[in-house]
Amino acid sequence: MAKTVKNIYRAINASKLRLFTIALVIAIGITSFNGMITAFVHMTRTYDTAFEEHNMASFTIQTANPGGSGEDAWIDYANLTNFLSEFQKQEPRVKAYELRIVHSTVFEIRGEKQNGRIVAMNTLDSQGNHRDQSDVNGYRILSGTPFSELSRYQNVCLVETHLAEYWKLEPQEFIAIGDARTPFEIAGVIASPEYLINQGEFSDIMPSPRRFGVVFLPLRAAQSLLGVQGKVNEISVLLEDGLSKKSRENIADDLKIFLETNYNLKLSDPIDIDNQAAYWLLLIDIEEAREFGIVLPLIILGMAIGGLYVLFSRMVVAERKDIGVAQALGYDRRTIILQYLGISLVIAIVGTIIGTFLGLWFLSYFSPLYVDMLTIPFDPEVTIEWPIVIAGIIIGILTGLVGGYFPVRGAIQPLPAESLRFDPSLHITTGKIPLIERVIRKFKITPSVTGLRLPLRNFFRSKRRTFSSVFAIIVSVSLISMAFGMIESMDGSLTFYYDVSENWDLKVDFSEIPTNGSQIARSIKQNVEGVTDITYHLLSGATVTSSESSSSKQVSVIGMNDSDGYLGHTFDFEAGGWNADGIVLSVPVADALNVGLNDEVNLELPKLTKLVSTTPLRAHFELINITFQITGIIDEFNGLTAFVGLEKLASVSNFPGEPANTILLKIEDPTPERLDIIREEIYEKYGYNVRNIATKAEQRGELLKLMDLLYNIIYIVAIFAVILSCAIIYNTIYIGLQEQQREIATLLTIGTNNRKLIRNVTVENTIITFVGTVLGLIFGWILLWFFMRVILDMEFFRIKLFISNNTILTSFILTYIGVLVTQYFPLRKTLNLNLAEATKERVV
Amino acid sequence: MYVTDQGIKISLEGVVTLEHVNRVYKMGNHEIHALKDVSLSLETGKLVVVLGPSGSGKTTLLNVLGAIDKCDGRIIVNDLDITRLNKKQLTKYRREKCGFIFQFFNLLPVFNALENVEYAIELASRLSRKEVTKRATDYLRKVGLFEKRYHFPSQLSGGEQQRVAAARAMAKNPELLLCDEPTGELSVAEGKQVLAVLQNMMKERPDVLTVLVTHNQKISQIGDIVIRLRSGEVDSIEKQTPIHAEELSW
Structure with a gap:
């Protein structure tokens, strides 16, 4: 065993940099796994905590005509309290309820009009004592103070944070509410679980605090404002924990029937928490984050397994003779497998450790960023999720073992004598003139033996070698083209929408x-x-x-x-x-x-x-x-x-x-200056009922802000892609040169100069990059389609998928630069070969 | 014309001279003297067989002659002091003046026999593509492999591969032909065939000095000169009348 450990140490020590790059591939996979899944857990927990701590309503029922002014628009508060107490007696699963006014109106802030919603709550509890928090749909004070005992007699309000942030509103400032422009003093800025996402209606696909904002009022002040003293128009009900949607809906229906039948009230259909607009959008976000957080690391880890498999396959081919020697010396198969698995295990452990630490760092940045980009006004609690860390460690180690085991198992199947007579350079040579060369010869084009012919033959020397060389490029090009394709598909769709579809200024x-x-x-x-x-x-x-x-x-x-x-x-x-x-x-x-x-x-x-x-x-x-x-x-x-x-x-x-x-x-x-002048003129002449005048650039800017999260994730994917690709390309090129070491030594010995050799290797890698780019673009397109149509299936944004010529060129150039940079290190080593030794490597 | 340290001009045309050649390898804390103060003068047109047991330094001698290993002292090949050449000049020297025949053939597996020979010619000369092919074909004919010129190394026997290697080495018109255990991997019949090919080609090229390294005493009979090495030192130098490879038996 000690010998095996020593052998593993020697093998690793001999190829530190190369093996480190494989560890890096695993590290990237584990980083994304830990970072993204944990960020998703943090985000979900942030929501859950916010909902639980602030008792978000299980369902709400509004009056039949909540925005109107008739009999079916308002219900008497005192009567409704009695009715609900009755219902609560027969339905003990009702934990609490809140009777509110929820009313769409206009605000005037800093001289500009905007639409919004007032939400009014009673500042007294059932015993008539002051309370600063409602029983259902509570809120958190972010700045200023909650409602005081005097608030019910004053025109004070609490402004929801999205609106406050947009207008930079501070406590003690005033905003005007309603048609009569009644001034209300801002007591505080709050965050509400009901409006974690600033969305009022399903139809508003681009929720913006400029178009929709929420202001909380004391019930009495709202009643005065709307001229509906003693009235409310919404019942918010909190049910006991753990009830299914079906149960919630049944209770809601029972309540509606109870109130309509017994007290002749006219009510709208209940709205379950799942169907509340902001909550609905939140669920979409969570689902997207969850899918992205699982699928992206899986793709990266899948590529890591593929990369490891390819690299180990070629490594054991290059070292097959050593395996034969070891077998001949009496090492049993188990020991040899253990030795190679030991190497892959060490690589996997190193990669997993790096990935785990990077992942922890990544999530400390990503979790708050995620919540911030979704404008969630609650800070996430960033903690280490040990089950995810442990799962990451297990996955990382399994990645290494799976990627390493199968090639090694294949390499120890032959008899030692066969392995001893094994010539790697012949093994990776079919001994045929490739089809493409035969085709171009038909056109009287014959590449020179010292020119293109050698790299061309090298490229096609065996299917397995060709595939593994091209694999690295496919990984690189597909990930880069997917990432850039995502960005430009969105940009392209947006540009088309605003430049062509939306034909206004x-x-x-x-x-x-x-x-x-x-x-x-x-x-x-x-x-x-x-x-x-x-x-x-x-x-x-x-x-x-x-x-x-x-x-x-x-x-x-x-x-x-x-x-x-x-x-x-x-x-x-x-x-x-x-x-x-x-x-x-x-x-x-x-x-x-x-x-x-x-x-x-x-x-x-x-x-x-x-x-x-x-x-x-x-x-x-x-x-x-x-x-x-x-x-x-x-x-x-x-x-x-x-x-x-x-x-x-x-x-x-x-x-x-x-x-x-x-x-x-x-x-x-339509220059920006001209649009501003016209906007001012319209405000001046027609502004009495104007909510907002927007230019296309402003609307587009709002949308881009909404898509910040997605863009950031894509940039992260692109960075991962480049690192991952360089790591795999480096290994492939290194092994490619290692396999040909004796041939290269022979070429140098018979007088091929370094320049020509570098040119040959570069031409071969260029062919690999070209072929890999073509296949990579196909895979890139599949990945793009998969992410945009399957994972990020945002039906409210219809994004036309395309990968532009620029991206094709960028993917190729970035990958090619990666190839040229990474080929430098193994090439430098190869050019300093000991020719005397390298030419004496044994053949059949 | 070779200029000595003292500035004296002498012609060493047709001569390969080694002056106080030393090669020391460091293996950890140990030093191994692969060549110890070797001084030789060899005339072109001869077949020199370097004989010696394992570790005697015979391959090292071949390597320093072919400039694929470094050494102390001087090696002058036809007026050219190769120990004073830089890396680029050494590559040129190997390309234009040396032909190598390796123990393990070292043909490029992606090229067929003809292409392997063409590669060496194209590298060393400025002949047109047609002339390169013609010369490569001629040499393959000389080594008896005209019919198999389109075969890849994997389709050739060891002896055939070594004959292709011989054609590759000679086709570029070297001044020095360096053969490292060329029969080491071959059967007796194949070995004799390869040696016969070498002897035949040498007859056509009296300006080439052939150095053949072997541990097989029997093979030394084909040489004009036999140098015996022992522990990195020249033990003896014998001139002899060579016999033809076909007459060898081992």
Whole structure:
């Protein structure tokens, strides 16, 4: 045993650098495994802790018309408290409940309007004592103070952190809330588990604190603000832990029936925690992180196993004679296997140790980054997850053993005599003229023996050798092209979306729907200089259902005014075309519903039942289903959209006039300065109901910020790819030269100069890089498709996948540079060969 | 023209001279004197057989002559002091002046017989591609392998491979042909064939000095001169009338 250990030590000592690079491959795999999976655990735990500590509601039930002003909009607080106490007696699984006002309104912050939501809670408990935390859907104070005993008599508010951060709001500042612009003093800035992700509606695919913000008010202040003293419009219920979704839904349904049947209340359908918009987006993020965290390390470790297998296969071929000698000397197979496994084990242990420490460092950076990039306002608790560390160690060691065992087992099968007569250089030579050479000879092209012929023959000398040489390049090119392909696919889709699809320069969003869209548009065009085209749209969220099946999808429905010839949007039709009487669906929606051109779908739209005011539009609505025929299917970035004609939408929804909540403007010479001037002019002239005026660049910037996380992960993948590739390429080239040591020594002895030898090796590696690049690009495309379509299946972003010529060139150049740099070290060693010894290596 | 340290010009054309050649290998703390103060003068056109037991320094002598090993002292090959050459010049010397025949043949496995010979010619000369092929074919014909010129090393027997190696060594018109145990890996019949090929080619090239290293006393009979080495020192130098390889028996 001591001898085996000594042999292992000698073998490792002789090839320190080379074996270290293999350890590096394993280290990268383990780093990504530890870092990403632990970061995912930290992120999930951060959410779980936030939800648990702040009692996030299991479900909520709102009144039938929570935004309205009729009888079905509000419920008396005192009565509802009694009703719920009754229900709690018959349903003990209800732990707590909170009666709130949740109301969409407008804020005026620093002189600018924006949409948002007020959430109001009672600052008194059931005994009438002051409390600064609600029983359900609590919050954490990040700065300032919670509500005080006096708050219920004051206009004070707590601002949710996303909104506060966007506007840089501080306690003691004032914001105006509601149409009457009532000033409220900010008592504190809070983080709410209910709004971990700043999303209000499913249809808002790009949640931005500029379009949606949350402000918490004392219930009494909110009631005064809205003129609904003693009323609430939402019940938030916390159930006991561990209940299934089905159980939660049953209890919610029971509560709704109980209240409607016994007390004649009119309520909306309950919304389970899983269907809450922010929570839903959070779940998508968690799922993406989980899949990415598992799949990426698995791919890297798979490549590490492949790399080890290839390297050990070639190592045992190069050392087969030594194996034969050892067998002849009386070493049994077990000892020889143990020796090689010992080497791979040491490599694996070194790689695992490095990977574990790097992984721990990586997660201390990655976990907070992850949470921060998702704008989660709760700090993650970064701890070492021992089960993951141990799993990483086991996986790392198994990687080494699996990669090393099989080639060694194969190498000890022959009899010692066969191994002693084994010539590695002949073993890796088929002794044939490669097909490509035979083909080019047909065209009277014969490469010179001292020129291209030798590297060409070397490249094709055996399938196994060719494959293993090319394998390293495939790993490199596929990972690099995948990483860059991801970035440019997203960039390309975004660019296409904003440069071609979104055919406008300024977008005006209204706080409330004006019913004179064409009049405003005409007025802006006449009065604002530089506006060349203008149109107005009505944007709303809706559920689209297939007429054939029951599958449905939440989408953004855009009612397009096409009467002026300018749509503000250029469609990229995959099938069909625009028809104002039909509906145009995006590919993900059509796929999700399994519908195609000319099929029919139902849109669940609000139908006006009672008009309160026309400008802005305030009314009572009920939801109705309208059938549309699909006239076009578009393949564009915004994945969850449906386009219909505005006139038809207004007609079926029974809207008066020409309703619009968005105006799109095309500007002549749209420089940023000019856009700013026009924006100011519009604010000045039409600003009373304007929520936001955005340029495309600003909207694009918001989206890019949202995608920060993804970009960062991709950059990490790209860095891993380059390191991994260099490590594998170095080993492949090293072994390739080691296998040919006697041949190289012979070439040098008979007078081949160093320059020619370097040229031959470089030409051979260039051929390897070329062939590997072609195959690598194919694999890169498969990986790109796999990650973007299977792992990151973000239906709300439809990303067209492509790998550009630049990426192809970059992958090749980066890999080629890696090849040239890594070939330098083994080549330098080879050029200093002891020719006298190297030429005497034994042959058959 | 060779210039001595004293500045005296003498012609050593047609002569290979070794002056006080020493080669010491360090093995850990030990020093091994592979060659000890070897001084020789050998005329071209001769077949010199270096004989000696293992460790006597015969291969080291061949290596320093072929400039694939370094040494102290001087080695002058046809007016050229190879011990004063830099790495680049040594490569040129090996390329243009030396032909090597190795014990283990050392053919390039990815090239067939013709290509192996062509490689050496193309490297050492400025002949056109056609002329290179013609000369390589001629040499393969001379070693009796014209029919197998497109065979790869793996398709040739040991003796055939060594004959290809002989053709490769001679086809580039070397001044020095260095053979390291050329029959060591061959059967008697194959060995005799290879030696016969060497003798035949030498007849055509009286300007070439052939140095053949062997431990086989019988083989020494084909040499014009037999140098015996013992522990790195020249034990004896004998001139003799060589016999033809076909007459050998071992």
